[in-house]
Amino acid sequence: MKTNWLSVLFYLWAISCVVSYIVFFVIPKFQGRLG
Amino acid sequence: MILSLVVFFISIVIGRLLIGSSAAGYHNRYERFFIAFALGYGFFAYFFYIIGLLGVFQRDVLTAVLCGAGFVSLGMFWLVMNGKWRALADAVKQLFHSKEEMVLFLWIGGIFLLLIFGAFIPPTAHDALCYHLNIPKRWAQDGAIGYYPYLVNSLFPFLIQIYYGLAILFQVDYAAHFFHLLCAVGTIMGVFALGKRIENSLVGWLAALILISTPGIFNQANLPLNDIALMFFSFAMAYAVYLGIESGFSYRFFVIAGMLGGFALGIKHFAALHMLAVGSAAFFFAIQKKVPLPRVLKCAGLFIFFVFLFGGLWYIRSWVIEGNPIYPYFSNVFQQSGDVGYDFEKQGYGKGLIDFLLLSWRVTMEPQNFGGTWSQIGLVYLVFLPLLFVKSSRSQFSFWGIVASTYFLCWFFVVQNLRFLYFILPILAVLIALKAQVFRWVLYPLLILNTVFSIYHSKEAILYWVTQEKMGSYLNRVDSSYGMIQEVNRLVPVGEKIFVSNFVRLYYLNAEPIRANEFFNRHKVHWDDPFFQEELMRQGIHWIIVSENEAGKYNLNNHLKFKQAQSIGQEFILYHIE
Numbered sequence: 001m002k003t004n005w006l007s008v009l010f011y012l013w014a015i016s017c018v019v020s021y022i023v024f025f026v027i028p029k030f031q032g033r034l035g
Numbered sequence: 036m037i038l039s040l041v042v043f044f045i046s047i048v049i050g051r052l053l054i055g056s057s058a059a060g061y062h063n064r065y066e067r068f069f070i071a072f073a074l075g076y077g078f079f080a081y082f083f084y085i086i087g088l089l090g091v092f093q094r095d096v097l098t099a100v101l102c103g104a105g106f107v108s109l110g111m112f113w114l115v116m117n118g119k120w121r122a123l124a125d126a127v128k129q130l131f132h133s134k135e136e137m138v139l140f141l142w143i144g145g146i147f148l149l150l151i152f153g154a155f156i157p158p159t160a161h162d163a164l165c166y167h168l169n170i171p172k173r174w175a176q177d178g179a180i181g182y183y184p185y186l187v188n189s190l191f192p193f194l195i196q197i198y199y200g201l202a203i204l205f206q207v208d209y210a211a212h213f214f215h216l217l218c219a220v221g222t223i224m225g226v227f228a229l230g231k232r233i234e235n236s237l238v239g240w241l242a243a244l245i246l247i248s249t250p251g252i253f254n255q256a257n258l259p260l261n262d263i264a265l266m267f268f269s270f271a272m273a274y275a276v277y278l279g280i281e282s283g284f285s286y287r288f289f290v291i292a293g294m295l296g297g298f299a300l301g302i303k304h305f306a307a308l309h310m311l312a313v314g315s316a317a318f319f320f321a322i323q324k325k326v327p328l329p330r331v332l333k334c335a336g337l338f339i340f341f342v343f344l345f346g347g348l349w350y351i352r353s354w355v356i357e358g359n360p361i362y363p364y365f366s367n368v369f370q371q372s373g374d375v376g377y378d379f380e381k382q383g384y385g386k387g388l389i390d391f392l393l394l395s396w397r398v399t400m401e402p403q404n405f406g407g408t409w410s411q412i413g414l415v416y417l418v419f420l421p422l423l424f425v426k427s428s429r430s431q432f433s434f435w436g437i438v439a440s441t442y443f444l445c446w447f448f449v450v451q452n453l454r455f456l457y458f459i460l461p462i463l464a465v466l467i468a469l470k471a472q473v474f475r476w477v478l479y480p481l482l483i484l485n486t487v488f489s490i491y492h493s494k495e496a497i498l499y500w501v502t503q504e505k506m507g508s509y510l511n512r513v514d515s516s517y518g519m520i521q522e523v524n525r526l527v528p529v530g531e532k533i534f535v536s537n538f539v540r541l542y543y544l545n546a547e548p549i550r551a552n553e554f555f556n557r558h559k560v561h562w563d564d565p566f567f568q569e570e571l572m573r574q575g576i577h578w579i580i581v582s583e584n585e586a587g588k589y590n591l592n593n594h595l596k597f598k599q600a601q602s603i604g605q606e607f608i609l610y611h612i613e
Contacts, residue, residue, distance in 0.1 A: 006425075007474075014418045014477050017399075021414050024400040029408060 036151075038205060039213035041105055042079065042198065043072075043220075048108035050075030051115075054291060060282035064126055065239075066228035066274065070291060072221050073271035077298030079104075080197040081345060084301075087180030087197065088352075094204050132236055139240035142482075143223070146247050146489055150219070153496035154212035154257040157506050159514045163259040164540035166191070168211060171200030172542060176529075182356055184557065185549040186541075190362045192349035194301030195264035211259035218267035219256035223247055225270055226461045229435075234469055241468035241478070246461055248485035251410040251453055254492055261302050262410075266457040268299035269309040273462070276313050277434050279334065280320045289334040293341025300346030304361050308449065309458050310342070312442035316434050382406050383451020391447060395420055398453060406452035413488070415481045416463055422470040423463075435462045516540050519604035523580060526601070526609060533578040534571060536585055538607070549576055562589035568596060568612060579610040 050071030061067045086092065086100070116123065131137050158168055166188035173189075174180050180200075183189040195215065202210035223243045230239030246252060256263050272295035279288030292313075299306035314335075321331045350360035359369035383405050384390045384397060395417050397404070402411030423436075439459045446456055471478040499509060510517040520543045527533055527546040535541065536551035554560075554574075560567045562585075571579075581591065586608050592600065599611040 010422065010474065011477070013421060014474075017414060017418045018481075020400060025402070025408075025411075 036154075036210065036213050038202065038207065038210050039198075039217055041101060042076070042201075042214070043217055044112075045101070045104045045108045046075030046079050047072050048075065048111050049078055049104075052111075053078060053294070055287070057287075060278050060285055060288060062232040063228060065224060065231060066278070069221065069225040069228050070271060070275060070278075070295075072224065073268060073295055073298075074291060076217065076221065077194065077268060077295065077301070077345070080194050081298065081301065083197045083201065084180065084194065084348070087174060087200070088348075090179040092174050092180050092200065092204070093178040097201060097204060130236060136237055136240050139237075139244055142486070143240070143244050143247055146244075146253065146486065147220075149489055149493045149496070150216055150253070150257045152500060153493055154216055155209055156496055156499045157209055157510055158211065158259055158542065159510065160258045160260060161540065163211075164514075164542040167196055167259050167261065168199055168203065168208065169542040169548075171196050171211075172203050173547065174200045175203040176547075183547075185553040187363050187550065187553055190349075190353040190357060192301045192303065192346070194298055194349075195261050196259075199259050212257045215255075215259055215261075215263055216257045218264040219247065219252065222263070222267045222270055222461055225267075225274055226464055229274065229461075229465045230468055233465065234472075238465070238468045238472060241471060241475075242461075242465040244482055245415055245468055245471075245478075246464040248413075248482050248489060249415070249460060249464075250413045250485060250488045250492070252457065252460065253485075253489045254409050255454075262454045262457050265299060265302040265306060265309075266461065268295055268302060269306055269458045270461045272296040272299055272309070273313045273435075273438055276317050276338075280317060280324075280434060284321065284324075284326050284330055284334050286334060286337055289338045290341055293338040294345045296338065296342040297345025297347070300342060301349055304364070305455055306346075308445045309442065312438045312445060314338075315441050316437035319437055320434065386448055394447060394451075398451075398456075402453060406454055410453040412453060412456070412460065413481075413485050415467065415478070415485065416460075418477065418481060419467040419471055419474075422474075423466055425470070435466060439463060439466070510543075514540070516604075517543060519607060520544050522603050523609060526611075527578050531578055532574070532576045533580060534576050536579075536581045538580065538582070546578065549574070551581075562591065563594065567594075571612065577612055579612060580607055581610070582606050583608055 047068070050073065053074045054067065054071050058064075058067065061070075083092075083097070083100075086096065131140065158164065160167075163169075166186070170183065170186060170189050170191075170193065173183055173186070180197075181189075195218070198214035199208075199211035202208055202214065223246060226242045226246050227236075227239035230236070230242040247256070252263065252266075272292050275288050275292035275295055279285050279292060282288065296306065296310050296313075299309060317334075318331075320326075321334075353362045354360040356362075357366075359366055362369075384394075398412065399414060399417040402408050439462045442459050443456075495513070498504075504512075507521075516538070520540075523533070524543075524545045529545045531546045532549050533544070533546040534551060534554065535544075535548045539550070541548045558570050558574075560570050564570075571577075579591075579595070580603065583602075583606055586592065591608075591610070595610055595612055597610045597612045601609045603609045
């Protein structure tokens with residue numbers, strides 16, 4: 001059970017990283033704001 | 036490409052000779068292959084360096100050396116392999132154990148194909164044009180590895196640039212891309228071998244893919260720079276120390292590690308920090324395994340001696356010529372004038388606890404603040420970082436864990452530039468691959484994202500191939516200074532010296548460049564000094580190229596006695612002085 005919760009936490013972490021990366025890096029990069 | 040493949044082949048044979056025939060201490064043949072290649076590749080470059088210092092960095096001599104070494108290697112390869120072809124076929128078969136591994140191999144192959152396509156386009160990377168190729172070009176022109184006091188980087192440790200000089204000497208300068216790419220190939224071999232040793236070939240392939248699809252690694256792997264080469268030799272050095280520890284502090288692995296450490300120091304000064312990290316892990320295990328002190332001291336002594344033997348020459352030469360082993364850095368410490376400081380604080384954030392805790396997030400989300408978006412490490416490392424702290428029962432990770440953590444701390448406190456973090460990426464790639472085995476459906480989308488970045492980054496190379504663009508027109512389009520330099524090349528004869536101000540992308544310039552700042556520092560003169568022109572003439576300099584802004588600021592049209600002044604491009608003036 002504990003391992004499952006850890007897995008859920010990991011998936012949530014992974015999704016939040018992906019969303020943040022797209023918002024903070026990928027979109028500004030392709031809009032040319034980061035050089 | 037052929038030139039680099041010949042060197043690749045010779046390096047493997049030399050490396051195999053250097054490591055000896057004993058397979059004791061190695062877990063699989065891939066790690067032997069990796070260590071052998073790293074040793075041979077470094078050794079061959081070091082050999083050329085010594086030849087160059089003796090004043091024979093000439094095409095005929097190097098062709099003879101390459102041909103001789105090539106034929107001897109071919110003969111030895113035949114002698115060793117004759118009758119063992121089946122074993123070779125088995126080794127290839129053992130690379131894959133499932134269709135998934137085959138797909139990963141093809142995926143990695145696809146990424147390398149993109150890199151190979153990109154490697155054929157002419158060099159335009161900024162630092163390469165400033166010094167990584169510019170200085171080897173001067174060696175090739177002069178037929179010797181000389182010292183250029185007015186080119187501030189000419190005493191840098193330049194081991195990988197020896198191969199770039201070879202490429203320029205054979206008039207295929209883009210071959211320099213392949214020589215750097217070979218370092219990426221070598222590192223991938225090492226990463227695969229480590230993954231296979233720790234777990235299985237799936238982990239090896241996953242780790243290899245994580246590493247090569249890392250945007251910063253991909254972006255630089257086929258450019259004539261030196262960060263991938265440093266990662267390669269330093270990782271190989273760490274691997275040799277790891278093998279030494281695993282085989283009960285065996286002396287011969289510390290000799291090999293010392294040689295590899297010497298080669299790493301021949302690439303960049305920063306290799307010293309890599310050795311510090313690896314050394315601290317080795318000492319930790321020496322204490323933990325209760326290894327007798329004399330044995331530890333002998334291992335450390337052998338390591339340091341061979342580091343000095345195979346890496347010390349760069350630093351001794353710099354010390355003899357300029358009185359500073361790491362010239363031009365820390366010249367104030369060595370009581371030299373003309374210090375060129377390296378601003379350690381120009382990248383990254385602060386050194387506080389909050390900065391440390393936020394570091395992995397920040398380097399991923401804001402790579403522009405850590406040396407530029409082109410050197411970013413991507414999302415994989417951040418996503419899987421928490422898993423690395425989940426307790427594992429495998430004790431052998433702790434060596435790599437200690438090396439990675441120690442170096443990460445050094446990096447955090449010394450210089451927060453992503454390029455300098457590459458040393459631990461192969462280690463992290465293997466550790467992540469191991470943990471990510473059960474989360475492959477998280478890992479694969481992230482690797483696809485990295486691959487999309489790789490394809491996007493290769494758009495220029497793809498365009499170059501699709502449109503069959505000519506080299507000159509490509510350079511004119513991509514490098515704004517190329518057209519201007521061609522104009523200068525038409526006007527200034529090859530053997531002449533040219534005083535260059537506010538312009539550093541000097542590779543395509545045929546005349547010998549004399550950089551203004553170094554000249555001013557050494558001769559204590561400046562533009563408006565009455566003895567400036569006299570000093571130039573005394574040094575045999577008859578040409579000046581300067582920006583129009585600077586010429587206007589110092590009123591050079593009135594100050595200089597010149598035969599001719601001509602506008603070059605839109606921003607520069609070329610003076611032929613008398």
